[in-house]
Amino acid sequence: GEDVEQSLFLSVREGDSSVINCTYTDSSSTYLYWYKQEPGAGLQLLTYIFSNMDMKQDQRLTVLLNKKDKHLSLRIADTQTGDSAIYFCAESWDSNYQLIWGAGTKLIIKP
Amino acid sequence: DGGITQSPKYLFRKEGQNVTLSCEQNLNHDAMYWYRQDPGQGLRLIYYSQIVNDFQKGDIAEGYSVSREKKESFPLTVTSAQKNPTAFYLCASSDPGQGAGGELFFGEGSRLTVL
Numbered sequence: 299g300e301d302v303e304q305s306l307f308l309s310v311r312e313g314d315s316s317v318i319n320c321t322y323t324d325s326s327s328t329y330l331y332w333y334k335q336e337p338g339a340g341l342q343l344l345t346y347i348f349s350n351m352d353m354k355q356d357q358r359l360t361v362l363l364n365k366k367d368k369h370l371s372l373r374i375a376d377t378q379t380g381d382s383a384i385y386f387c388a389e390s391w392d393s394n395y396q397l398i399w400g401a402g403t404k405l406i407i408k409p
Numbered sequence: 410d411g412g413i414t415q416s417p418k419y420l421f422r423k424e425g426q427n428v429t430l431s432c433e434q435n436l437n438h439d440a441m442y443w444y445r446q447d448p449g450q451g452l453r454l455i456y457y458s459q460i461v462n463d464f465q466k467g468d469i470a471e472g473y474s475v476s477r478e479k480k481e482s483f484p485l486t487v488t489s490a491q492k493n494p495t496a497f498y499l500c501a502s503s504d505p506g507q508g509a510g511g512e513l514f515f516g517e518g519s520r521l522t523v524l
Contacts, residue, residue, distance in 0.1 A: 306449060338517075339518065340413075340499055340501075340515030340516050340518050341501075343513070397513065399451035399452045401450050401451045
């Protein structure tokens, strides 16, 4: 069945780059998403990538997609304290746009 | 400003009581969703509705009920049949015809605690 896996925690120093990884199992995915959840709040779409793309860059964010390995990553350059949050990877694969979610990676910023 | 409003933000319930969580959106979205979030787990879909007066069960619908009488509103009732209702509940909406294949817009969530 479909499954999306992420590490539960990532700790980085302020100013360093953060790389959050995600693996998925359904090769028919149409879109792959990164959502951000700040403490006690709902989720916000951070960025997304079409399954026929390899890379997408948006300011400090870089998304890399390796379709062969079914691996998605989110790189945050110059990580700031405001980046502290849980980052969810998700894929959509059917015409109803139902999402399959990873468990979320909590990004911890060390001073 | 357009968005999704969930209420209440915090709710306490005694065992055996039904509670209803409110979700209202003014984004003119056709699709609405209810998710449950537990620590260390991804979001799990409870119910979703693609159009007014229609809704489908998600992965964990047992012990929950919904209605979709108006486009703007999608309330969730947590019934006494739900064995482990303490969780963070998130409502979302989307318009599959727009944007990133149906980007989800989320409310701020409702935290339900059963005493």
